[in-house]
Amino acid sequence: MGYPLDLEHICAIWLYCGKSCNVEFSKDQINFKHSKWIWLDWCLHNAVRTLCFHERREEAEMELYCGLKDVRLDNAKKEIKGGNFISHVSTSADIHVARIYRSDQGCILHFHPSMRRAINIYSCDVSWISPFGSEYEILFARSFVFGSEADHIQRKAWNAEIEEENEHTQTILLTSAEYNHFIERSIHVSAILDYTVDLNVIYVILNYGRIDDNGTTNVLFEFQEWKHQKDNLIKYEEKRKQFMESRCCNHHLNLFCIFLSETNLFGMKKTDIQLAIMFTVTFGLPFVEKDKKTWLKKR
Structure with a gap:
């Protein structure tokens, strides 16, 4: 990294x-007093970015x-309207720390890898x-969103839903907007192919190919035939x-990007590695392997 x-x-x-200034800083941010700490806020945001x-x-x-502590939401989707952070948010991979x-x-905020x-x-x-x-x-850095409230909602970066709750604890799952928008369709297409296709491959076809579920399935059948040719592997x-x-x-x-580059299916004039970098590194892939099991368990 250097x-x-x-x-x-x-x-x-x-x-x-x-x-210790973190306590007052965070409290003021939650109360929308961002101007009080304008330079710390700006430098911290730029550092995270x-x-x-x-x-x-x-x-x-x-x-x-x-x-x-002492936070409980009656309706997560209603009370967290914008899907943007009003303050910087510190998280841990250890749920015991959150407890x-x-x-x-x-309340415990549960951040999906997306x-x-x-x-x-x-x-x-x-x-x-x-x-x-x-x-x-x-x-996680505080979100900087400019414009009207409608613009704020349209540009929301994530979604929230109550995952589980009891009288003492409420767990709220946060997923990226991309995850939320494509998970159901990706699972549906995956089911047609007996869950044998990586969800992120399906996501790339749906999102960047801009075709419906049937068209996506046809592309995947074509890709499967191409993949089983020895030379391509x-x-x-x-x-x-x-x-x-x-x-x-x-x-x-990566293998799908080789197929995509050779067939020029989406009309993207890029090499296979350029495509893979764009999908994986630049824009990001929302799904992880266990999402299939988690989704099926929920349904």
């Missing part, structure tokens, strides 16, 4: 993670958690500077190292 941060960025993260672009977020598969912050009663992968949600690992490094702290093995060095970590999608 040294992408300036001194003011490092100081902002250090103040947020390790100093800078690290976000340097981290290998495309590999993120961890669930993250944030505990909120400590929740105390006896409260929240780390999304292009319009800035987050970064701050465990390298935090005095609580063992908590594996991931910091050899092609990928020969280029596998290049893909991995370019941060393209999904082998199923």
Whole structure:
């Protein structure tokens, strides 16, 4: 990664993670008093954004958690209208840490991996500077959205729904807008092919091909025929190292990008590796392997 941060960025993260001013800073942000801490807010946002672009977020598969004391929502979708963060949010990969912050009663925000992968949600690992490094702290930046309330809602980066609750704890699942928009259709197409196709391959066809479910299924049948030709699998093995060095970590999608480049199916004049970088690194893939099981269990 090198040294992408300036001194003011490092100081902002250090103040947020390790100093008592964090309590008042966070309280004022929740109460929309952003102007009171304008420089800390701005430097912290830029620090998170800078690290976000340097981290290998495309590999993120961890669930993250944030505990909120004495907070309970009656209707998550109604009370969290915009799907944007009004303050910086600290999360941990350890749910026990979130339970400590929740105390006896409260709420736990459960962050799906798509929240780390999304292009319009800035987050970064701050465990390298935090005095609580063992908590594996991931910091999500406050959202900066300009324009009318309608624009604010239209540009929302994530969705929230109550995952489970009892008299003491309410768990709210946060998923990226891309995940929420495409999960049901992706599962539907996956079911047609007996759940043998990677969900992110289906997502790429639906999103970038802009075709319906039947058209997507036809593309996948064509891809399956192409894939089972021996020479095509050899092609990928020969280029596998290049893909991995370019941060393209999904082998199923990498192979599909070779198919896409050869057939020019979407009319994108890019090489296979350029396509894989665009889908995987630049814009992000919303799904992880266990999403199939989780979705089927819910239904």
